[in-house]
Amino acid sequence: MKYLGARTRVIDWEARTNGSFQYTADVKLDGLLEGVILRSPYSHAKILRVDTSRARTMPGVHAVITAADFPPGARYFHEGVPDRPPLADGVVRFIGQEVAAVAAETRLQAQAALRAIVVEYQQLPGPLTTAAALGRGVSRLHDRQSGVDNVSRSVLRDWGSAETGRRNSTVSVSGDFFFARQTHACMETNIAVAQWSETDQRLEFWTSTQAPYYVASEVANVMGLKQDQVICHEVGVGGGFGSKSKICEHEAIAGLLARLARRPVCVKLSREEEFETTKTRHAxxxxxxxxxxxxxxxxxxxxxxxxxxxxxxxxxxxxxxxxxxxxxxxxxxxxxxxxxxxxxxxxxxxxxxxxxxxxxxxxxxxxxxxxxxxxxxxxxxxxxxxxxxxxxxxxxxxxxxxxxxxxxxxxxxxxxxxxxxxxxxxxxxxxxxxxxxxxxxxxxxxTMPGANRSDAAIDVFADSRVRVRFGGSDAGTGQKTILALIAAEELGVDLEAVDVQMMESDKTPFDMGAWSSRGTHYGGHAVRKAAVATAERLKGLAASQLGDGDLRLEDGMVKSAARGIPIGTIAQLSNDLKDGILSTETSFVETSVVQxxxxxxxxxxxxxxxxxxxxxxxxxxxxxxxxxxxxxxxxxxxxxxxxxxxxxxxxxxxxxxxxxxxxxxxxxxxxxxxxxxxxxxxxxxxxxxxxxxxxxxxxxxxxxxxxxxxxxxxxxxxxxxxxxxxxxxxxxxxxxxxxxxxxxxxxxxxARREGRSRSHHIWRRPSRWWIAIVRAAYSRGLLKILHARNLRFASHVEPAPLEKVETPATLANVLSAMGADAKLMGGGTDLQLQRRLGLVEPKRLISLAKVAEFQGVKTLADGVIEVGAAVTLTALATAIRHRIPMIAQAIDKIASSQIREMATVAGNLIQAKRCWFFRNGFGCFKRLGGLAPCYAIEGDHRFYHAAIDGHRCQATTPSDLATALSAVGADVVIAGPDGERVVSMDAFYTGPGEAVLTEHEVVRSIRIRAGATARLGAFVKLRLWEGDFAIASVAITANISADGVLHDPRIVIGGLAPTPWRAQQTEGSLDGKPIEIGTFRAALDRELDRAAHPLPRNGWKLDAAAGLSEQALEAVLRAHEAAQAAPVRESA
Amino acid sequence: MQESLRLNVNGKATGVEVAPGSRLLDVLRENLGLVGSKEACGRGECGACTVLIDGRPVASCLVMAETVSGAVTTIEGLADEFADLRRAFADNGAFQCGFCTSGQLVRAAALIREEWPDNPDEREAFVRHRMSGNICRCTGYTGIVDAILLTAQARRSSAADRP
Missing domain, CATH: 3.30.365.10 (Aldehyde oxidase/xanthine dehydrogenase, molybdopterin binding domain)
Structure with missing residues (x-):
């Protein structure tokens, strides 16, 4: 075989690599509106009233829909009992469920209209874990047929003879396993463009799907249309992994909005919505x-x-x-x-x-x-x-x-x-x-009628080009290319002569789509069958020209032993041409399978x-x-x-x-x-x-x-x-x-296996008593009370528009431009995110990128290295890599190269805390103040919360740079209306990601103290993925004399306490002694035990931080040995 | 409220009218029709919108157009010069759905111009570290890393062959 079995570039590789491949967001239609979705803030609630009257009159609004706009009782098809309406119909059953939707000229207008929709809910209890769902006296989410509350379906599979098997067994093993909810996280968020044609009474879709067939059938189902009234168009699909192998919830919403607005509508989920509201793997x-x-x-x-x-x-x-x-x-x-x-x-x-x-x-x-x-x-x-x-x-x-x-x-x-x-x-x-x-x-x-069938069509054009038509879609699997390879192989044409058209409902024949790993078998057979039939037709047509002898298809021609004629020419001999094209459509049905x-x-x-x-x-x-x-x-x-x-x-x-x-x-x-x-x-x-x-x-x-x-x-x-x-x-x-x-x-x-545990003697530490009492109260109902008082989950919205972005050139201009309505911006990498999350809502931004006083890395006369506030992380790493490698090591582990190119030194130091409750819309104490709870106390705090010194808030200071700078000894130069002041890095933070700056002040530069370049150092970090914030990070620096004795060590641990935490007692116990890892670890463990007050599930971070510290000290030791081996060292 | 800006994009000076605080990504896609740069997160966390400013890779979803003074290069401006890299992507299975691919290619183009470790054994780790700001959910990265290593290698050897 010429093509099959080889390594072939996918046929659309040029377009997929030069930026021209068209995905749904790239589809431009005249009058395209933006659709946004109002979602439930409650896990389980009755909807008492929805009032959209004000929203309908808002500027730019063309359609507002609720469940009442779908046919009564509309539910998606599911295996089992269909139970989900396209928009919540009287009850919501999870946070994020679709309640209403708006189409407007712009996203901002649509969001403003969403806020004007009034929904009155009556909260109901709802089980938030399977254990709770199966417990006694729980509230029921649905009325199910299984006879057991909150059990949608139960099944017992008993194949072969387990009883005989058990009798024949001599060995058994068992275990309890948990597989968590994974989410697809396709690179393209769910998106659909829909357009209603009043003339044709048809709804057209450009939608990122693995199964155009299901989009059409489900949209028709919930909108009360016939399947052939809904068609899909071919468009790039940015990943699927199963998530798009049935309808996705935004699709019917886009369809109804478009129908009512009489304008095309694009509904595109934000990344946050994608994670929060699209279906996951079942745990x-x-x-x-x-x-x-x-x-x-x-x-x-x-x-x-x-x-x-x-x-x-x-x-x-x-x-x-x-x-x-x-x-x-x-x-x-x-x-x-x-x-x-x-x-x-x-x-x-x-x-x-x-x-x-x-x-x-x-x-x-x-x-x-x-x-x-x-x-x-x-x-x-x-x-x-x-x-x-x-x-x-x-x-x-x-x-x-x-x-x-x-x-x-x-x-x-x-x-x-x-x-x-x-x-x-x-x-x-x-x-x-x-x-x-x-x-x-x-x-x-x-799995269902039709799933053992797949149709395909082959068109032969007069110029001998071939087109495969296939109803499924290629979300990146390479199916499109495989279909082309099969056609080229069977028809003896160059791969370049084959086009493949997919997911065009009007033109492509029946196929249920790419799911259940069916693309290879069903698509492969379907196109092979159509191609073989086409080849037979071509040979039949060619017989009049080439004789009845042994004909074969090769080099784009039908060939006899003597000569060949291009297939396009042969095709033209047919009496069945349509628009000059010879089309052959066949249906492949797999007969070896049963439901x-x-x-x-x-x-x-x-x-x-x-x-x-x-x-x-x-x-x-x-x-x-x-x-x-x-x-x-x-x-x-x-x-x-x-x-x-x-x-x-x-x-x-x-x-x-x-x-x-x-x-x-x-x-x-x-x-x-x-x-x-x-x-x-x-x-x-x-x-x-x-x-x-x-x-x-x-x-x-x-x-x-x-x-x-x-x-x-x-x-x-x-x-x-x-x-x-x-x-x-x-x-x-x-x-x-x-x-x-x-x-x-x-x-x-x-730790369990080795019988290790830590004891923190809270009873001997009066300063921690109040915290311990409050934490205990949280699990005994306090969280429930505080949570109920603040139950309003924010979710991502398009940031409020700005009036101005200012780019002053001098510090004096910065200071005069500052004000309550303005925010300072370095690289903007955190500020833009904070605006998006609704944490800040400035009217003006003041970019510091061009301020002369904030630039450059300079060595001052006294040996101090001064780093401008607006120096990017990459620039600092480059400037300092050979002088203080530890700081460059720390920077290399921050975020991504893109972020390091943009983010500035000062911006990194004063970025807001990264607590995932604070950032992701939980109405927490740091967002709302007052009596709002800290969700980290009971929530998942295993990785990113403090195990030392947590108080009202359990967050940590996210900056790795702060940890590194503390370890070399650095000061922050702060400029304000009254001049400058200098604050030691150790005193810079007052809380997690919270600095001593007043609202009239700005960080001007960082000064790394003289002598820092003579110190040896190392930075190590534990994180879940490359570029993640630290679970814990450790920076150690010290002077080490030739005899291996440590002087003036600084040990700073990040991610463990609200602010970078210095192990001062351990530092003291090491000073003036030769490095001995075991002694060091013992001293550090003692200090951690005395200082820590971990949350129930983050005590392990103390072990990890101690382990990281050992590794950092070992690295320092290695650096010392390397320096001894090569005594000529460049200084400053 | 709109303001006029001058941008240098793919070697051409262009005037655009934008609202204050417009994201560079939106200006490229909406005002200039350069839709090769993709929005996958809008938070600077995935790399799909990566463009170069004065040759340096940045997340265009976080850049405000007003703050851009350097030359912007998008996938559309790099496609010809990096045709070898694009072919290597295709030959090594470095993309499947293709949605992250523009960002991967733009980041990789900048990487190919960077200074590489002298030790060949360190190069894969170097590439993986530098490319970690570009998420790909399809390929598992092996093809992307190989395509970059092979292209860089081929460019080095052809540069060495040049008289």
């Missing part, structure tokens, strides 16, 4: 067991699963079913007995997400497989090989495996990762471990099954809890790689998304509201957080796949969580069953 709580015999034959998989449904059904029923089904496809137990409950909570609903249930259940079972191997005393890979399903088998759930190369995957993973070498006793290095995991996935599940039996859940739902084995080497830092993934291989049984570039891309991309779930990703709630709705707060992997992923493709074909190809898109996300848990266990002997495996869990598990 699974799983209590699972494996039973096996002494020979290592798996006998039974058993367990109970509670699935957090969120507030509405969506795909919860089928995600739960698919998760259990996945357990019946990988191995060969005698029996499986798993029950599941889909539990309603008054939270953001779960939805479809790559991996779809299997990623959750396989995490539990693949960890248990390792536990079982250990108990049996066998190698984990051998155990998996022994139990692996094989080609030709029928699995427990009724899956007919045409091909199954799991054993080959496991063997390849073993070789590639160096399994045997890594596990060799003599090679073991402390903290280093290796882990493996296996997985299986469907290649398109036959799962409703009662048993069994059946061969997928035409093929794809397998994978992943393996990784990790390093676990026992001192900080940090896990580094050093090497990762992803081996996939994909039958045949239709296009190697995109198939490998799916393996790598899925693995990294799975690593995100393994290591850091989790949507966190407090009082029902999402705490971390931003890339800043939602820790997903950046380039420096993950290793090179090495994909290995196992081929050999599949009897049912197109050209032998099977799917890959979802299977690749399944193994990483268990790979990492297994590798961590191998490395340090602790089993983490609770995702994501963040550093706190490692430190806490190690």
């Amino acid at each position: 699974f709580s799983m209590s699972m067991q494996l039973h096996a015999d002494s020979a290592g034959q798996l006998r039974v998989i058993a367990g109970k699963i509670d699935v957090d449904n969120g507030a509405y059904n969506h795909s919860g029923v089928s995600v739960m079913g698919a998760g259990i089904k996945g357990l019946g496809m990988l191995y060969r137990p005698e029996g499986l007995e798993v029950s599941g409950r889909l539990v309603d909570t008054a939270l953001l609903p779960g939805g479809q997400f790559r991996g779809y249930g299997t990623v959750q259940t396989s995490f539990a079972v693949e960890c248990l497989m390792d536990d079982l191997a250990e108990k049996l005393g066998v190698d984990p890979i051998d155990l998996r090989i022994r139990n692996a399903n094989q080609s030709g088998e029928m699995t427990l759930v009724g899956a007919e495996l045409g091909s199954a190369r799991l054993v080959e995957c496991l063997t390849a993973a073993r070789d590639a990762i160096g399994w045997t070498r890594e596990r060799e006793k003599d090679n073991r290095r402390p903290g280093r471990g290796v882990g493996v995991s296996a997985s299986v996935h469907v290649s398109g599940s036959f 799962a039996d409703r009662a048993t859940g069994k059946g061969n739902v997928s035409p093929s099954y794809n397998f994978a084995a992943h393996a990784a080497v990790v390093d676990v830092d026992r001192r900080t809890g940090r896990i580094s993934v050093l090497d990762y291989v992803a081996v996939h049984d994909i039958g045949f790689a239709l296009n190697r570039i995109t198939i490998e891309g799916q393996a790598i991309g899925g693995a990294v998304m799975g690593l995100g779930a393994a290591l850091s990703e989790e949507i966190i709630f407090e009082q029902g509201k999402v705490v971390n709705p931003a890339y800043l707060h939602y820790a997903l992997p950046r380039a420096a957080d993950v290793p090179r992923i090495r994909p290995i493709l196992i081929e050999g074909g599949d009897p049912r796949g197109p050209y032998g190809a099977k799917a890959i898109g979802e299977c690749s996300i399944n193994p990483p969580p268990s790979v990492i848990s297994n590798a961590v266990y191998d490395a340090i002997g602790v089993r983490i069953r609770d995702l994501p495996i963040t550093p706190d869990k490692i430190i806490n598990a190690l």
Whole structure:
């Protein structure tokens, strides 16, 4: 084959890399309005009244809609009982649920109108966790058929004979596992442009979707239209990962707004809305067991699963079913007995997400497989090989495996990762471990009528160009290119001669879209069938010219042995031309599949099954809890790689998304509201957080796949969580069953195992008594009382417009321009965000970028280094890297290179606290004052809150630069109307991110004290992702004499207390002594124990900070040794 | 209320009428029709809107147009000069959905012009660190890193070959 199986650039690569590829936000229509959505501020409430009358009269407003504008009882289709209306219909069941929407000329006008809508709510209690939902006497969220309050659906799967299996077992392992809510975080936020044509009575969409078919059918359903009245147009789709494989909530809203406004409307979610209101992966709580015999034959998989449904059904029923089904496809137990409950909570609903249930259940079972191997005393890979399903088998759930190369995957993973070498006793290095995991996935599940069918059309033009028409959409999977490759291959034309048109409802034939890993199988077969039919037609037409002999398609021609004629010319011979085009449309129906039996859940739902084995080497830092993934291989049984570039891309991309779930990703709630709705707060992997992923493709074909190809898109996300848990266990002997495996869990598990704990003797510290009492009262109901008083969640709005941005050139002009209506701006990297979050609302901004006095890094006569306030972080790092490397090291770890180029020294020092409650709309004490609560006391404070000296607010000072500058000894020069004053860096802060500046003052420069360049130093930082704010950071500097004695050490810890915290007692105990790490650690631990008053879940930060401090001191020592080895050192 | 500004974008001096405090990203996309720069977060956290100002990568969603005095370069202005990098992106699977790609390419273009570590073993970590302000949710970064390493390598060797 010429094209299939090769490495081919995607056909639209030019447009996708030169900025011209059109996404929905780039669609320009005349009269386009902006649509915005009013959302529920309550987890559960009755809507007593909605009054939109004022909003309708506001300037620029063209439409205002509420539930009353949809047909009565409109509900989205779901598996299970359809329960979600497009706009809240009498009741809201989660914070962020859509209540009303406005279309106006501008976003600001639309938002102003939203504020004018009056909604009266009557709050209701609502369960905010699955445990609460299942407790006694709880309030019901829905009336469900299951007979149990807040259980939307329960299921018991009993396949094979679990009873016999148990009798035959001699070994069992079990565990309770938790898979957190991961969110897709597609780079393009959800967006749709809709336009209603009164003449045609049709609604047109440009929308970022994986499934145009579902958008049309669901919009038609909730708007009371016929499906053919709703059409989609082709547009770029900025990622999907399942989230866009059904309708998304903004789409019907855009449709109705456009219909009523009689103008096109764009509804685009902000990034915050995307995180706060779009459906997540369902969290699974799983209590699972494996039973096996002494020979290592798996006998039974058993367990109970509670699935957090969120507030509405969506795909919860089928995600739960698919998760259990996945357990019946990988191995060969005698029996499986798993029950599941889909539990309603008054939270953001779960939805479809790559991996779809299997990623959750396989995490539990693949960890248990390792536990079982250990108990049996066998190698984990051998155990998996022994139990692996094989080609030709029928699995427990009724899956007919045409091909199954799991054993080959496991063997390849073993070789590639160096399994045997890594596990060799003599090679073991402390903290280093290796882990493996296996997985299986469907290649398109036959979930509903029509899902086993896919149509395609091929057009041949007179100029011999070929166009494939296909109804699905390519959200980045590379499906479009694969369809083109197939057409080019079958029709013997150059790939360059093939165009592919997708998701144009009027022109592209039936396909349900890209979900359930169905793109390869269904799209592949559909286009192959259409192309083969086209080829036959062309040969038939050519017979009159070339004879009936052996004709073939090649080089864009139909060829006989003697000669060839271009296919376009041949096509013109047809009597069936339409507009001069020869079109052939065919329908592919997969007959080997059945819909799962409703009662048993069994059946061969997928035409093929794809397998994978992943393996990784990790390093676990026992001192900080940090896990580094050093090497990762992803081996996939994909039958045949239709296009190697995109198939490998799916393996790598899925693995990294799975690593995100393994290591850091989790949507966190407090009082029902999402705490971390931003890339800043939602820790997903950046380039420096993950290793090179090495994909290995196992081929050999599949009897049912197109050209032998099977799917890959979802299977690749399944193994990483268990790979990492297994590798961590191998490395340090602790089993983490609770995702994501963040550093706190490692430190806490190690402390538990080693029997370590810290004691802070609060009873001996009267200054902490009041705080301790208040904290205790919070958990006994005080938070509830204070929260109720302030229950108003702000959410992101477009910042208020500015009157002016001023760019003064001198300090004097800055001082005279300052005023209550103005804010000073350095790089603006925090100020712009604060405006967006409604933390500040200035009318004027005063840019400091061009103020002469604020520029430059200069060495003054006395050896002091003066750094202008408006010097960017990058500029400071460049200027100081060889003189005080520690400061450059600290800067390198701040945010991103883009932010470092913009952010200024002073701006970094006075940035506002990064507490995710304060920043993300919680009505907290620091926002509202008075009796407003601190949400961090009971909320998730594991990472970013103070463990020392927390009072009314638990936030910390976010600036790493402050930590570093404190450690070298620096002063801040502050200018004001009365001249300048100088404040020591140690005295600069009065609270978390709060400085001594008055409203009339401005930071002019920083002075790094003389002698700083002679000190040795190091800066280390623990964070969840590259560029994140510090969980804890440590800067240490000291003079070290040639004999290795430490003089005047400064030890400063960031992220641990409201302001950078100096370990002064430890400094004193080290001064004048040779460096001894053990003594240092003991002294620091004593001081931390005496000083700290951690919150219930952030005491681990003390261990981590102490561990970081050891590492910093070791680095200082290394610097000293290096300096001794090369005594000629450049000074200042 | 609108104010007139002069901007130098992709080598051309341009006059624009904007509201005070307009974001450079909006001016590029709405006023100048340069829609290659994307808004994915509007908070300076993802890199999709990265443009160069005097060759330095910045998040154009946080830059106010009034404060820009240097030369602005967007993906549209870099596409030709970095055709090799774009091809390498395509050949190494460095994009899937493509939404972050303009920002990745603009950041990478600046990176290719930066001073690189002499030690080849340090280059991958160097690239990963510098590129960590550009989130990609699809590719897992391996292809992006490879495309940048290979392009930089090819440019170095062709520069070395030049007489």
